Amino acid sequence: RKEVEQDPGPFNVPEGATVAFNCTYSNSASQSFFWYRQDCRKEPKLLMSVYSSGNEDGRFTAQLNRASQYISLLIRDSKLSDSATYLCVVRPFTGGGNKLTFGTGTQLKVEL
Amino acid sequence: GAVVSQHPSWVICKSGTSVKIECRSLDFQATTMFWYRQFPKQSLMLMATSNEGSKATYEQGVEKDKFLINHASLTLSTLTVTSAHPEDSSFYICSANSQGPNSPLHFGNGTRLTVT
Numbered sequence: 001r002k003e004v005e006q007d008p009g010p011f012n013v014p015e016g017a018t019v020a021f022n023c024t025y026s027n028s029a030s031q032s033f034f035w036y037r038q039d040c041r042k043e044p045k046l047l048m049s050v051y052s053s054g055n056e057d058g059r060f061t062a063q064l065n066r067a068s069q070y071i072s073l074l075i076r077d078s079k080l081s082d083s084a085t086y087l088c089v090v091r092p093f094t095g096g097g098n099k100l101t102f103g104t105g106t107q108l109k110v111e112l
Numbered sequence: 113g114a115v116v117s118q119h120p121s122w123v124i125c126k127s128g129t130s131v132k133i134e135c136r137s138l139d140f141q142a143t144t145m146f147w148y149r150q151f152p153k154q155s156l157m158l159m160a161t162s163n164e165g166s167k168a169t170y171e172q173g174v175e176k177d178k179f180l181i182n183h184a185s186l187t188l189s190t191l192t193v194t195s196a197h198p199e200d201s202s203f204y205i206c207s208a209n210s211q212g213p214n215s216p217l218h219f220g221n222g223t224r225l226t227v228t
Contacts, residue, residue, distance in 0.1 A: 043219040
């Protein structure tokens with residue numbers, strides 16, 4: 001089983017749609033969780049950290065379910081500019097030398 | 113926000129040559145930087161942790177003599193791909209924390225290496 005698993009997609013959605021991605025992680029001791037966005041042939045950029053209580057940033061909402069070991073990202077009112085690959089990122093241990101583990105990413109395509 | 117700058121953005125070289133990639137933290141000091149590699153349609157894979165003033169820590173399966181890392185100052189780490197071969201063609205990305213080990217990483221813009 002991969003340490004971090006994501007559905008690769010692509011998810012093709014119309015502009016204005018609401019779309020959600022899930023990510024599962026295998027290490028129950030994982031402490032920190034992030035969603036990054038990666039555009040084609042570019043470096044990953046931090047979208048948001050994921051907190052235990054769930055958090056929201058504009059149209060983006062992240063949730064963490066420790067019992068089931070999954071993380072979700074919800075995007076409301078999708079824009080064309082949201083088209084990208086969304087990477088689920090997990091840090092196994094607190095202060096664990098920053099050995100982040102990346103999922104392979106979920107590709108989102110927002111269409112007119 | 114924290115900025116990590118990486119150069120060059122892309123490089124094409126012949127097999128057998130060596131390529132140096134620079135990673136700089138522009139507005140913060142980074143005692144630790146990280147080098148990742150990403151092949152098409154795959155995850156980012158950590159290659160090594162670069163430590164200022166000491167030897168880098170390499171991940172299992174990464175040849176330290178092939179991927180030389182130097183972290184001579186608090187704002188600069190370099191990765192040299194020695195005797196590059198076509199299978200080394202990949203997207204190399206450096207990263208660093210600006211706010212301590214538990215904060216998210218900020219990435220450089222990446223270097224796309226093509227070895228012919």
